Amino acid sequence: MRQHQVIIIGGGLAGMRAAQKAQEMGADVAMISKIYPTRSHSAAAQGGVQAAVSEGDSWEAHAYDTVKGSDYLGDQDAIEILCSEAPGDIYALERMGVIFNRNDDGTIDARAFGGTSVNRTCFVADQTGQVLLHVMWEQLLKSGLTTYSEWFVTKLLVEDNKIAGCIALEIPTGKVEVFRAKSIILATGGIGQVYNPTTNGLVVTADGQALAYQAGATLMDMEAVQHHPTTMKANGVLITEGARGEGAFLLNSNGERFMDKYAPNMKELASRDVVSRAETMEIREGRGIDGCVLLDLRHLGRDLIMTKLAQIYELARDYANTNILEAPVPIQPGHHYIMGGIKTDVDGRTWDATGQGRWQGVEGLFAAGECANVSVHGGNRLGGNSLLDTIVFGKRSGAGATEYANANDWAPISEEAELADQEGSIQGIFGRPADGLRSSTLRFEMGNAMNDGIAVFRTEEGMTAALNSVRDIKERYPNVSVHNKGRVFNTDLLSVLELGYMLDVAEVIAVSAINRKESRGAHAREDYPDRNDEEYLKHTIVHRGGDGDPVLDYLPVTMTKWEPQVRSY
Amino acid sequence: MDVTLKVKRYDPETDESAHFEEYQVDLPEYGAVLDGLLSIRDEQDGSLSMRCSCRSAICGSCAMKINGKSRLACKTMVSQLKELEGDVISVEPMGNQPVIKDLVVNMDMFWDKVNAVQPYLQPEGPVPDKEYLVSNDSMMELAVAMNCIMCGACVSDCTVLEVDKGFLGPAALAKAFRFAGDPRDGHKQGRLQLYTEPNGVWDCTRCFMCVSACPKDVAPMERIMDVRAMAMDAGLTNTRGARHVDAFASSVKHSGRLNELGLAMKTFGLFRAGIELAPMGIRRLLKRRLPPLMHKKIATAKNIGRLFDKLGV
Ligand SMILES: Cc1cc2nc3c(=O)[nH]c(=O)nc-3n(C[C@H](O)[C@H](O)[C@H](O)COP(=O)(O)OP(=O)(O)OC[C@H]3O[C@@H](n4cnc5c(N)ncnc54)[C@H](O)[C@@H]3O)c2cc1C
Ligand code: SF4
Ligand code: SF4
Ligand code: FES
Numbered sequence: 001m002r003q004h005q006v007i008i009i010g011g012g013l014a015g016m017r018a019a020q021k022a023q024e025m026g027a028d029v030a031m032i033s034k035i036y037p038t039r040s041h042s043a044a045a046q047g048g049v050q051a052a053v054s055e056g057d058s059w060e061a062h063a064y065d066t067v068k069g070s071d072y073l074g075d076q077d078a079i080e081i082l083c084s085e086a087p088g089d090i091y092a093l094e095r096m097g098v099i100f101n102r103n104d105d106g107t108i109d110a111r112a113f114g115g116t117s118v119n120r121t122c123f124v125a126d127q128t129g130q131v132l133l134h135v136m137w138e139q140l141l142k143s144g145l146t147t148y149s150e151w152f153v154t155k156l157l158v159e160d161n162k163i164a165g166c167i168a169l170e171i172p173t174g175k176v177e178v179f180r181a182k183s184i185i186l187a188t189g190g191i192g193q194v195y196n197p198t199t200n201g202l203v204v205t206a207d208g209q210a211l212a213y214q215a216g217a218t219l220m221d222m223e224a225v226q227h228h229p230t231t232m233k234a235n236g237v238l239i240t241e242g243a244r245g246e247g248a249f250l251l252n253s254n255g256e257r258f259m260d261k262y263a264p265n266m267k268e269l270a271s272r273d274v275v276s277r278a279e280t281m282e283i284r285e286g287r288g289i290d291g292c293v294l295l296d297l298r299h300l301g302r303d304l305i306m307t308k309l310a311q312i313y314e315l316a317r318d319y320a321n322t323n324i325l326e327a328p329v330p331i332q333p334g335h336h337y338i339m340g341g342i343k344t345d346v347d348g349r350t351w352d353a354t355g356q357g358r359w360q361g362v363e364g365l366f367a368a369g370e371c372a373n374v375s376v377h378g379g380n381r382l383g384g385n386s387l388l389d390t391i392v393f394g395k396r397s398g399a400g401a402t403e404y405a406n407a408n409d410w411a412p413i414s415e416e417a418e419l420a421d422q423e424g425s426i427q428g429i430f431g432r433p434a435d436g437l438r439s440s441t442l443r444f445e446m447g448n449a450m451n452d453g454i455a456v457f458r459t460e461e462g463m464t465a466a467l468n469s470v471r472d473i474k475e476r477y478p479n480v481s482v483h484n485k486g487r488v489f490n491t492d493l494l495s496v497l498e499l500g501y502m503l504d505v506a507e508v509i510a511v512s513a514i515n516r517k518e519s520r521g522a523h524a525r526e527d528y529p530d531r532n533d534e535e536y537l538k539h540t541i542v543h544r545g546g547d548g549d550p551v552l553d554y555l556p557v558t559m560t561k562w563e564p565q566v567r568s569y
Numbered sequence: 570m571d572v573t574l575k576v577k578r579y580d581p582e583t584d585e586s587a588h589f590e591e592y593q594v595d596l597p598e599y600g601a602v603l604d605g606l607l608s609i610r611d612e613q614d615g616s617l618s619m620r621c622s623c624r625s626a627i628c629g630s631c632a633m634k635i636n637g638k639s640r641l642a643c644k645t646m647v648s649q650l651k652e653l654e655g656d657v658i659s660v661e662p663m664g665n666q667p668v669i670k671d672l673v674v675n676m677d678m679f680w681d682k683v684n685a686v687q688p689y690l691q692p693e694g695p696v697p698d699k700e701y702l703v704s705n706d707s708m709m710e711l712a713v714a715m716n717c718i719m720c721g722a723c724v725s726d727c728t729v730l731e732v733d734k735g736f737l738g739p740a741a742l743a744k745a746f747r748f749a750g751d752p753r754d755g756h757k758q759g760r761l762q763l764y765t766e767p768n769g770v771w772d773c774t775r776c777f778m779c780v781s782a783c784p785k786d787v788a789p790m791e792r793i794m795d796v797r798a799m800a801m802d803a804g805l806t807n808t809r810g811a812r813h814v815d816a817f818a819s820s821v822k823h824s825g826r827l828n829e830l831g832l833a834m835k836t837f838g839l840f841r842a843g844i845e846l847a848p849m850g851i852r853r854l855l856k857r858r859l860p861p862l863m864h865k866k867i868a869t870a871k872n873i874g875r876l877f878d879k880l881g882v
Contacts (some may be wrong), residue, residue: 043718484618
């Protein structure tokens with residue numbers, strides 16, 4: 001058995017930032033990640049990170065944009081923390097080595113992004129996430145953090161509703177071990193592969209959300225799933241909002257800049273839910289091209305494109321066979337992000353530390369980053385706010401988990417029983433006939449069902465069909481088998497475990513979505529087209545019932561200074 | 570689009586040695602080699618292992634040898650390969666690193682080498698309240714090296730690493746450039762000293778393999794030359810690494826071939842050579858590869874000497 005005071009599951013930006021903070025505070029920390037940390041999906045973030053560092057900007061303006069962007073579902077106390085701590089954290093990252101693009105006076109430059117009133121998105125060309133991720137990783141090399149890379153967490157161990165540790169499988173050897181911890185932070189990222197297609201990587205499989213849910217924590221606002229307006233048709237790969245931030249146009253098949261109609265002021269830079277819906281309307285009404293509209297960057301000129309959007313130039317060349325200097329690139333809305341996640345307070349705690357028991361959680365279990373829901377994004381996330389979320393709340397959860405570990409004892413663990421149990425379930429999967437059902441078959445079925453039913457526009461009928469498919473797939477899941485029955489780097493086995501995680505989470509998304517009978521942020525219902533503050537200005541929360549079915553409830557939204565208003569761009 | 574993938578397979582639990590297996594896959598027009606491998610894994614043979622995640626050339630997971638060259642599977646388009654290199658595509662694990670299973674290699678050595686260049690900013694002096702004020706140009710010059718996604722393709726193809734596992738290699742040295750060139754760093758001199766030790770920038774033979782392998786245009790060899798130039802500017806000409814190159818050049822100039830023994834002596838000094846190189850000497854002896862004690866000139870040595878004079882070396 002291995003033992004660390006604080007264990008962080010996830011080596012993306014949120015996990016590394018949490019580890020750094022916990023280490024700084026003197027905790028014995030270890031980080032577990034199923035892929036080498038620099039491979040984490042945070043690397044894919046292109047556009048930038050928001051912080052009010054420019055002259056004439058203020059964190060209050062950032063907070064207001066975020067509240068409005070969230071369609072008033074974000075908790076305003078959390079949003080105030082996010083935005084007021086943003087500049088300090090961005091400066092800290094700069095001092096660690098992030099090379100941010102600069103203004104003439106040497107200060108950090110900021111670009112325009114959707115839904116923001118001023119240029120507020122700090123960036124490194126169009127590789128912001130990668131640079132941030134690598135710099136955080138460098139810092140952890142410097143401090144010598146204990147890292148278990150290519151270890152896959154299969155279960156959280158909970159004793160008497162307190163976290164005791166987790167079980168993980170070492171991928172290169174197939175060995176299973178018990179890890180004991182006083183506190184655990186989940187920082188496992190998004191749910192991308194629940195949808196097909198998605199901008200997210202192949203390893204983004206909802207592990208943390210499912211681990212927490214299975215351990216007794218609460219998932220909140222899981223219906224808030226974001227589709228990004230500009231993804232490529234061939235494989236769902238993203239074209240950053242930075243492209244529109246730099247001035248790219250959206251055109252329909254008649255060559256019209258259709259955003260004039262839908263968002264006369266902000267046009268292409270309206271918030272993501274608004275732009276994705278506009279594109280879908282154009283395509284539905286016959287002004288699309290093969291299910292796409294066009295993103296036109298030609299007028300930006302070679303210089304700007306090659307210095308600030310070079311990665312986009314390459315992606316469009318490789319995956320859409322388009323030279324963006326000469327031709328517009330076909331794009332469509334595609335799954336991108338989940339605003340919902342593991343319910344936490346502003347210090348990353350998954351349980352209600354006030355003792356009021358307003359929601360179910362696990363003591364000592366924390367969460368941060370995309371897998372968590374603090375909630376700062378509410379019904380719709382603004383571009384550039386997610387990287388910021390990982391940085392600010394990664395740090396805060398690192399601090400929270402260290403304080404908790406210092407104040408609490410180790411919970412008991414029965415190592416042998418746990419190992420035997422885990423080994424038993426692996427052998428159970430190996431024991432199924434090798435020519436049985438493939439996990440990939442079910443994964444595609446689920447991904448397509450979710451994309452058909454719970455995407456840009458939603459209806460009762462479509463969502464119910466998605467839920468029924470997911471439940472049907474869940475029933476067949478125990479028959480999924482593997483070709484590979486060895487232990488060394490058995491990704492076939494991991495795919496089965498990941499599918500199990502995703503099915504639980506897909507079910508919660510569907511149940512949550514069906515029960516929100518209004519339109520808010522990314523949750524746009526054709527059968528309930530308006531926002532209904534009277535009945536639904538509240539968070540959807542779900543925990544796992546005794547029979548394994550999701551149990552639904554609601555929590556009030558925290559308001560500080562901003563009253564809900566009509567949202568127009 | 571139908572394509573045949575010839576994939577090198579090896580499972581340490583069941584196989585004595587690696588072997589190729591052929592798979593037919595049907596891919597969409599813009600399919601990458603990775604899509605082919607995924608379709609094999611999903612539909613035909615789930616026991617195939619590889620690393621992959623982002624599908625967009627940013628996570629650095631999927632470097633492997635495709636038709637003999639190290640490339641990213643997710644960035645290598647099948648249609649282009651078919652057009653330029655033929656209908657059958659071979660896929661093998663990266664070189665210069667031990668194979669764990671199928672297309673997965675053990676990258677410990679890669680990470681150790683990156684770690685050896687002190688890959689983190691070490692500022693000195695007063696810490697600003699906000700950001701360090703530096704020019705956009707100075708930052709964007711570093712962006713070339715920050716483009717590195719740590720995929721290992723360059724290391725896989727590096728010709729020096731093939732014969733000398735001690736060489737820090739292209740990726741680590743590109744990372745070294747990123748820090749030596751950062752105006753915010755306070756240890757430039759110490760860094761340059763470190764990078765010009767033997768196994769550092771002077772060991773690169775400028776074979777260009779890393780430049781053509783790199784999927785992110787980091788051009789590691791050029792970054793290595795940048796560090797050499799910085800070191801020369803900083804007056805670091807009398808380091809063991811630089812002397813190694815001087816000796817290398819003079820050996821080639823005089824005899825047209827490398828006098829490995831003389832090289833060692835010039836680099837390390839006559840007395841230390843014997844001590845420091847003993848283990849390597851013994852290893853070579855065991856393999857019967859000790860350099861000849863009498864160094865013979867090759868026929869065209871004179872011409873090579875002239876070439877060097879002409880180049881002013
Ligand atoms: C293409 C793309 C572009 C984006 N662009 C932007 C942008 O410009 N600005 C912005 O603010 N946001 C952007 N986002 C969103 C943002 O990048 C992510 O939300 C954020 O990076 C998530 O970080 P994270 O640390 O929470 O998770 P990740 O970076 O995904 O890290 C998750 C970690 O968890 C580990 N893990 C997962 N499951 C397990 C398990 N079972 N066992 C062990 N380890 C596990 C993984 O190994 C990984 O290390 C973008 C997202 C995408 C997909
Ligand atoms: S140029 Fe130098 S670093 Fe690059 S592959 Fe050749 S020897 Fe290796
Ligand atoms: S320098 Fe290029 S090839 Fe080498 S690891 Fe970095 S990205 Fe890969
Ligand atoms: S899958 Fe990420 S680089 Fe190829």
